[in-house]
Amino acid sequence: MSRALKALDQVRARLEQTATPQRKSHRADSDVELLYEENKTRVQVKVRYLLAVHRIEMKASEPFHALTTKLAEVTGQDEKTLTLYLRDCCLGLSESPLSVNLTVADIIECHCMKPEADQVASSNHINLVIRSVAAKTRTTLSANIRNPMKEVMDKYAAMNNLNSSTLVFTFDGDELYPLDTPLKLDLEDGDCIDV
Numbered sequence: 001m002s003r004a005l006k007a008l009d010q011v012r013a014r015l016e017q018t019a020t021p022q023r024k025s026h027r028a029d030s031d032v033e034l035l036y037e038e039n040k041t042r043v044q045v046k047v048r049y050l051l052a053v054h055r056i057e058m059k060a061s062e063p064f065h066a067l068t069t070k071l072a073e074v075t076g077q078d079e080k081t082l083t084l085y086l087r088d089c090c091l092g093l094s095e096s097p098l099s100v101n102l103t104v105a106d107i108i109e110c111h112c113m114k115p116e117a118d119q120v121a122s123s124n125h126i127n128l129v130i131r132s133v134a135a136k137t138r139t140t141l142s143a144n145i146r147n148p149m150k151e152v153m154d155k156y157a158a159m160n161n162l163n164s165s166t167l168v169f170t171f172d173g174d175e176l177y178p179l180d181t182p183l184k185l186d187l188e189d190g191d192c193i194d195v
Contacts, residue, residue: 043097047084049075049110058097065093067108077112085109126182126189130156130169133194143182150178156195170194 043060045067046053056070064084072079084091086100086108102108124146130139139159143152149169153176157164169176171185171193 043102045097045102046107047071047110048107049112053107060098061096063094063096064091068093071110075110075112081112083111083113085111126187126191128152128182128187129190129192131192131194132160135160143187145183145187146181148178149176149180149182149185152193153178167195 041059041061042057045056045058047056047067048054049071054071054074056067056074058066058070068079068082068084071077071082075082086102086106091100091108124144125142126145127140128143130141130152131137132139139156141152141155143149150164153164153167153169156162157167171187171191176185176193
């Protein structure tokens with residue numbers, strides 16, 4: 001009888017070495033457990049992008065950077081614009097399914113954080129409408145928000161063959177000075193300046 005118990009203990013010890021159940025849930029009361037075996041290191045990760053759920057196989061210890069590379073190929077997006085979320089927390093690219101305790105029930109959310117081309121191209125520039133009260137004309141000029149208004153004033157004067165020192169520029173009834181900047185004046189794209 002003692003031989004049989006020893007044999008059973010040896011078998012149990014070998015089984016514990018090959019597959020040790022580890023609780024891999026973020027909640028202590030979770031019913032989901034993952035078995036990580038030494039010889040089985042690949043997991044299937046579910047990622048929701050837009051309306052589709054993609055199943056991507058990767059190593060349990062592989063960083064999520066590899067996942068974003070694979071997602072970029074599948075979705076056609078630039079991998080630098082993809083952000084991963086799990087349980088409403090942003091995942092770091094150096095983290096892995098093993099390090100975040102990913103369970104078989106988890107679905108990673110993927111969002112594309114791509115700035116619009118118009119915002120990137122014109123982030124420092126705005127278009128100002130210069131309205132001449134005397135000539136009853138409107139001219140649209142581009143201005144850098146950090147450069148002095150003198151540039152816009154000189155550009156307008158040159159276009160109309162006028163001397164900029166003889167012109168008075170106003171915005172909402174307040175006179176604009178050559179050293180003011182659009183940023184300081186809180187000017188926005190499409191604002192109208194009277195001359």
